[in-house]
Amino acid sequence: MTNQPFSPQIPNITWKRAIGLGWDNPYKVRLASNLDDGPWHGSPLGGFGAGCIGRSSRGDFNLWQIDGGEHIFQNFPACQFSVFEETERSKQAYALCTESPTDGTLSAWKWYPASGVSSQQSAVSDNLTEEQTNTGSYYALYPRSWFVYENVFEANLICEQFSPIWAGNYQESSYPIAIFEWTAHNPTDKPITISIMLTWQNMVGWFTNAIKKPQVTVRDDGSPVYEYQPQLGNSTGNFNQWVENEFRRGCVLDRGRPDIYDVKEGEGQWAIATLANPAIEVFYHSRWNPVGDGADVWQSFAADGSLPDRENEKPCADGEQIAAAIAVRFTIRPGKTRKIPFILAWDLPITEFAAGIEYYRRYTDFFGRNGKNAWSMVRTALKHYETWRERIEAWQQPILDREDLPSWFKMALFNELYDLTSGGTLWTAASEDDPIGQFGVLECIDYRWYESLDVRLYGSFPVIMLWPKLDKAVLEAYARAISTSDDTPRIIGYNNASAIRKAVDATPHDLGAPNEHPWEKTNYTSYQDCNLWKDLSCDFVLQVYRYFVFTGKTDVEFLQDCWSSIVQTLAYLKEFDRDGDGIPENSGAPDQTFDDWRLRGVSAYCGGLWLAALEGAIAIGQILRERGLGMTMTGGTPVPQEKIQEEIQEAIDTYKGWLAKARSIYQEKLWNGQYYKLDSESGSDVVMADQLCGQFYARLLGLPDIVPNECVLLALKTVYNSCFLKFQDGKLGAANGLKLDGSPEKPDATHPLEIWTGINFGLAAFLVQMGMKDEAFQLTEAVVRQVYENGLQFRTPEAITAAGTFRASYYLRAMAIWGIYHVLTTGS
Structure with a gap:
């Protein structure tokens, strides 16, 4: 806990966008055959050549370049942060994406209101008025980005997200790790209880081409293209394991393999984790249904910020999907601030090109090659993430401090480096x-x-x-x-x-x-x-x-x-x-x-x-x-x-x-x-x-x-x-x-x-x-x-x-x- 006034440390030259605010007339693709994902893009997470994930200014995780050189743009709604808040007057809970699923899944969840909505549209939020249509802002200065939530919760909430990338570094810059540090501040004169939940779908085995000999064709612009069919949703044999290790708490998302040393592309682990201490409560649900209505986690979370603490390592049957959830609940006294870290790590050590052409990724030089090291990454991240951020700041600050450079130039200078993460990047061992x-x-x-x-x-x-x-x-x-x-x-x-x-x-x-x-x-x-x-x-x-x-x-x-x-x-x-x-x-x-x-x-x-x-x-x-x-x-x-x-x-x-x-x-x-x-x-x-x-x-x-x-x-x-x-x-x-x-x-x-x-x-x-x-x-x-x-x-x-x-x-x-x-x- 800290006694200092709440002052978010966000550089003033970031790219900024109101949360959930759309574009009236975004640029469209010139050639119909070219890729046009639309404008919902944010600073990517993940190390060079480790695969990357993107999260847009509406809060959805929507870019999945996990298979080396391949591109998937799709929102998996169960991969999400949610916040519960209880004050003296009310309780509320939101999943922090402004777009709800269109397929009927997670219908029990309540989704965060977008900025810039009309007074009629703002009826989805009980505490938004006609004058209060700004629900916060997204800021990006690669490799860091921030969500600042406003006018919805009484607490001041910020989520900073980054991966350990800085100039001259050839180790941590390769890590498949994303850090999310939450800062919660109570500006009122009454205590506020907050619970932050991270849910994640078990995706092990999804990111590899099911077509082992893809056909190459020539597109209408004369460029060669090949078939790519990821195995999205193929979760047979996947299971989740709750882990308590000293002060670390989290879930490892795994998949059964007959021989752990014979790892194939797409195989390995994901992990989500946080820190425990006597001043907070950590709850979990290691196996819930991400394609149902979501009530198995939302009912308890929306009621009091808790989860049912269910531990279940049963593997997925054919056609079944599973996800894991962890939640951290704490109470903030008036004027106080608390920081809560969450870690997302993925250990998918193999990149396969043509059938049988396989390379280990660079990060395996530091974490091993059997695809069983996601928790080791969690331990490393929880130990070093603050130092990593300091090194990013030490690299960027001299440039940010230059008064001879316009703010827009400094913003673009760092943000254009995004392509080193999300440019289908390869970096081998x-x-x-x-x-x-x-x-x-x-x-x-x-x-x-x-x-x-x-x-x-x-x-x-x-x-x-x-x-x-x-x-x-x-x-x-x-x-x-x-x-x-x-x-x-x-x-x-x-x-x-x-x-x-x-x-x-x-x-x-x-x-x-x-x-x-x-x-x-x-x-x-x-x-x-x-x-x-x-x-x-x-x-x-x-x-x-x-x-x-x-x-x-x-x-x-x-x-x-x-x-x-x-x-x-x-x-x-x-x-x-x-x-x-x-x-x-x-x-x-x-x-x-x-x-x-x-x-x-x-x-x-x-x-x-x-x-x-x-x-x-x-x-x-x-x-x-x-x-x-x-x-x-x-x-x-x-x-x-x-x-x-x-x-x-x-x-x-x-x-x-x-x-x-x-x-x-x-x-x-x-x-x-x-x-x-x-x-x-x-x-x-x-x-x-x-x-x-x-x-x-x-x-x-x-x-x-x-x-x-x-x-x-x-x-x-x-x-x-x-x-x-x-x-x-x-x-x-x-x-x-x-x-x-x-x-x-x-x-x-x-x-x-x-x-x-x-x-x-x-x-x-x-x-x-x-x-x-x-x-x-x-x-x-x-x-x-x-x-x-x-x-x-x-x-x-x-x-x-x-x-x-x-x-x-x-x-x-x-x-x-x-x-x-x-x-x-x-x-x-």
């Missing part, structure tokens, strides 16, 4: 070859393949800045993949042509998909033939050098490990230089990240990346020359140091020759006095927003400029005026490509007329880099407002349009907002 494990985030849920290299050029900024070892793990996987080949023929969705899956020495587009074998079987996407792309090899070189630069320029061994892949893939890309001018030409097909946008000849986007990549490769080669290399083995034969040095110098000289020719060609063919033309052969006069991505990266990494500084400034000002200010009056963000007057070159074009969130954030970082900070913030704020004011929060899409539509939610590239912060902080 460590091995000898991968000492930190293998890591991957999906390009998005619609384009379900990992770590798309063109997208992570911008989208991986927070990974390299905050968890650099994970960035290294991704790049090592790409380095290994470059020399591989896969001659399997495929039909390309864009034009129905046939192409092999992966050409030797080509840098792959992605690291594979959840239905095959990520990291080993790359280039899953088949919308375009990515072997023809002109940006991927450059993206690889630049990201390798970025890791070296951003981590203090010390990891020469990493550069050495990547060097042969750099040499191979640059030679592969140079083969597309058909006229020998030093720059690979675009073919007239969409052969780069804007994969619905035709470029022909030398292009500003790909050509600039090529120049920057050559500079990066020269810098890497010089570092390897200066710092020396030890003996290496080729086919079991030692290669002398002198020979290695000669080969590196030959590559450096080659790149310098290419660069000297290419730099002048790039300027000569593309600069028109105001901006760099889209390309050299299409005749287009469009102003491309991301035309100088290569120049941005060159300066970011301390490499020589690829074009004159005065041209950079003039081109950026042209982009800002034409693509942003003259497009929808600068209210939405910058479109990818428009004419000088802000009009479309082709009114029916797709990519040129979309506002790509990640490209906009990358462009804003470039503006800051070139001294245009005010313009950068104006652009960034326009995009942030589109996301956070139109129901796109915590599912940020790749693209939005002037028509109020979006495409490709949960998109990786949007984390590029951290590139803005990097340039603001370092000046480069």
Whole structure:
């Protein structure tokens, strides 16, 4: 108990939404085949690669990415918090979700009133008046979020929820744990009795694909998709066990297995728990029916905040469902405050991809691999959760305290990290070859393949800045993949042509998909033939050098490990230089990240990346020359140091020759006095927003400029005026490509007329880099407002349009907002 006045410690720059308040006109999906879960999304819970759960501002747990790489958006109403309150005048109890089940289940429960309801609608709550339609607010600053309940209970109630994620941490950030700390304060002059109940359905065995050989088809937008059928509701053999362990109380939700050491995907445990002490009462019901009317727990809970203390470990029969409940009841004296923690943990140690392709999750390095460790997680969380929160605060506070950063920017900066939890993320257990494990985030849920290299050029900024070892793990996987080949023929969705899956020495587009074998079987996407792309090899070189630069320029061994892949893939890309001018030409097909946008000849986007990549490769080669290399083995034969040095110098000289020719060609063919033309052969006069991505990266990494500084400034000002200010009056963000007057070159074009969130954030970082900070913030704020004011929060899409539509939610590239912060902080 504390004597201090009630003062909730919620940062004042969070995203905020009234509890249960809907959206009048949320953005809708642009393509019918794309995912549109609707606007009810909140900050996700769970560690990287551990599976995640989302809880929206109406209070429902509705996002279930428990099976690695798979997405389920559905409310299971029995998974819920409820509150009972007794004062001198009345008793009341509510399940803390503003939406009741539509299927007739849990009909005995009373559901929390939503904010913003009319006086007629507010009749569902006896103590709400016409003037009191605000029932509280939801706040989010990833990885923390809060529910503040108002005007319903006489007590002040706050539920803070978080998982132990902070920068530079490679252990707790992987834990499948969610902490819910309740704060209850009595502002009255009479005692108040409160009971907080957590109920949870036994879901063991649900989150795995029942289709072991899913059929792959091509969607109407040309993207490959596969069948996924989770085993929701398949609870046969599930049972719940009440546990009392010293001062810990809770339920372990389990499933019978003949051999506990032979764990399969979806098998393991869940657990819910709290702390006991002499000042509180803990009640439980270990086996109740979550698909009935719910009276078996609600009757006693609504009467006095108790549960019947029933312990029953009987396994589920076929077709049966069970859930567990725990409740904590306490009385608060006038002016006093009490805090009550609840823990949710899940131990599902296996992720299976194609049948038989199984990996242990990263957290199993710390908790074991038999799927029987949920209670161990509970013990760990109850012991350390306060320290974990302090470490989150210590990481975030210096940024939150910066007065030179707008509040909306700081809010979005942290909240955009949500994708590291709910981006279908994988993080495997460590091995000898991968000492930190293998890591991957999906390009998005619609384009379900990992770590798309063109997208992570911008989208991986927070990974390299905050968890650099994970960035290294991704790049090592790409380095290994470059020399591989896969001659399997495929039909390309864009034009129905046939192409092999992966050409030797080509840098792959992605690291594979959840239905095959990520990291080993790359280039899953088949919308375009990515072997023809002109940006991927450059993206690889630049990201390798970025890791070296951003981590203090010390990891020469990493550069050495990547060097042969750099040499191979640059030679592969140079083969597309058909006229020998030093720059690979675009073919007239969409052969780069804007994969619905035709470029022909030398292009500003790909050509600039090529120049920057050559500079990066020269810098890497010089570092390897200066710092020396030890003996290496080729086919079991030692290669002398002198020979290695000669080969590196030959590559450096080659790149310098290419660069000297290419730099002048790039300027000569593309600069028109105001901006760099889209390309050299299409005749287009469009102003491309991301035309100088290569120049941005060159300066970011301390490499020589690829074009004159005065041209950079003039081109950026042209982009800002034409693509942003003259497009929808600068209210939405910058479109990818428009004419000088802000009009479309082709009114029916797709990519040129979309506002790509990640490209906009990358462009804003470039503006800051070139001294245009005010313009950068104006652009960034326009995009942030589109996301956070139109129901796109915590599912940020790749693209939005002037028509109020979006495409490709949960998109990786949007984390590029951290590139803005990097340039603001370092000046480069």
